[in-house]
Amino acid sequence: MTGPFPIILIDDDRQLLRATSQTLELAGFAVSAFESPVEALAVIHADFPGVIVSDVLMPRIDGLELFNRVRAIDPQLPVILITGHGDIPMAVKAIQDGAYDFITKPFAADRLVQCVGRAAEKRALVLENRALRKAAETEDSDLPLIGQTPVMERLRRTLRQIADTDVDVLLMGETGTGKEVVASLLHRWSRRTKGNFVALNCGALPEQIMESELFGHEAGAFTGAQKRRVGRIEHSSGGTLFLDEIESMPPGTQVHMLRVLEMREVTPLGTNEIRPVDLRVVAAAKVDLGDPAERGDFREDLYYRLNVVTLSIPPLRERRDDIPLLFRHFAQRAARRFAREVPQLSSVVSRHLADHDWPGNVRELTHFAERFVLGLEPSGETGGRPSPGREDESEPLPDRIARIEAKIIRETLMAHDGDVRKTIEALGIPRKTFYDKLQRHGIVRGAFSTRGDG
Secondary structure (H helix, E strand, O other): OOOOOEEEEEOOOHHHHHHHHHHHHHOOOEEEEEOOHHHHHOOOOOOOOOEEEEEOOOOOOOHHHHHHHHHHHOOOOOEEEEEOHHHHHHHHHHHHHOOOEEEEOOOOHHHHHHHHHHHHHHHHHHHHHHHHHHHHHHOHHHOOOOOOOHHHHHHHHHHHHHHHHOOOEEEEOOOOOOHHHHHHHHHHOOHHHHOOEEEEEOOOOOHHHHHHHHHOEOOOOOOOOOOOEOOHHHHOOOOEEEEEOHHHOOHHHHHHHHHHHHHOEEOOEOOOOOEEOOOOEEEEEOOOOOOHHHHOOOOHHHHHHHOOEEEEOOOHHHOHHHHHHHHHHHHHHHHHHHOOOOOOOOHHHHHHHHHOOOOOHHHHHHHHHHHHHOOOOOOOOOOOOOOHHHOOOOOOHHHHHHHHHHHHHHHHHHHOOOOHHHHHHHHOOOHHHHHHHHHHHOOOHHHHOOOOOO
């Protein structure tokens, strides 16, 4: 979401309400303050994108009753209770029933801010998961696993056949071929669809962080572990765990993952407690893990444990007849997104579609279609790339500048084969600014790398 994260704050003490509201606003949250729980409940709904922070002892409706009513609206809406020492038993009962956390008075401002921040992150993930699931249910054609070639028809047929079998699946394919799309379809078409689809890129995290992300940790398990964290494995119980770039998983983590796959149980860091998990793993690799030369230090026993069903996702160059269909699909989707007309297809673009090897596969084709719709690729109307001096003068200046900026970033990424360090040096901007601009312009860095990153 954009803008400050919304918080509903409830406290019948007007002075405390004002002070707590100022604390949260100074931390960057958008606070709606209420002295009455009844008034607050009137604006709370299942799609509320924020967090509820409430005092416990209040007239008419206390914090526990408020929590019960919020839970009836949306059981995944985070509720943080502020309690006096005498209210702790009530707060503990609420925690056992699913409240996010409680904070005792008097409390330090940063304690509240940190707690609200974590709850806000959780809420954002919940809503994102819901949106993805809803999109998958209502827009099958929006998934880029489309194509009429025999190899794609066989792939879709196989996915339908194995989706409900609960077997672990290993996906093999080059960067950008749609491995995560295949994994999400396996989840969507299975009886696990009501559970969580949890994805983790094994190549994006160092080993220390990956252990915590996968297995979770207890409070105090290591420096900085202030609160219990549920790991990705446990969070995916009843749903699907997607491990992308599994060939990049550190050797130590591989040992632990092998045990999880064999025993269907997980032991979080900092505890000896064993927790059973209802697990289905879909793993993806860019290399052939069956080939010892390509497998490298990836454990052979883990490979065979994952290799119950192996699916190969074909690159675009092996299904060239699908490229015009895919290009038309992505161009029409981009036109809707950018509120533009699809330009007339020129012979230059048609020749590029037919002759290019598409090393970035579907991901690269997607961004080519977007640039085509934005006028950053040759069209039949202009016969070439538009020059800065021939922009549409009716377009607002900020939009023109944004388009030129995105074009420069893409060209610089292309020139440096997607290498982030070299691209940042060439652009002369800070790393954080670079990633902010990638997100703002919808640029996927991996689509510009022939080595691939996902």
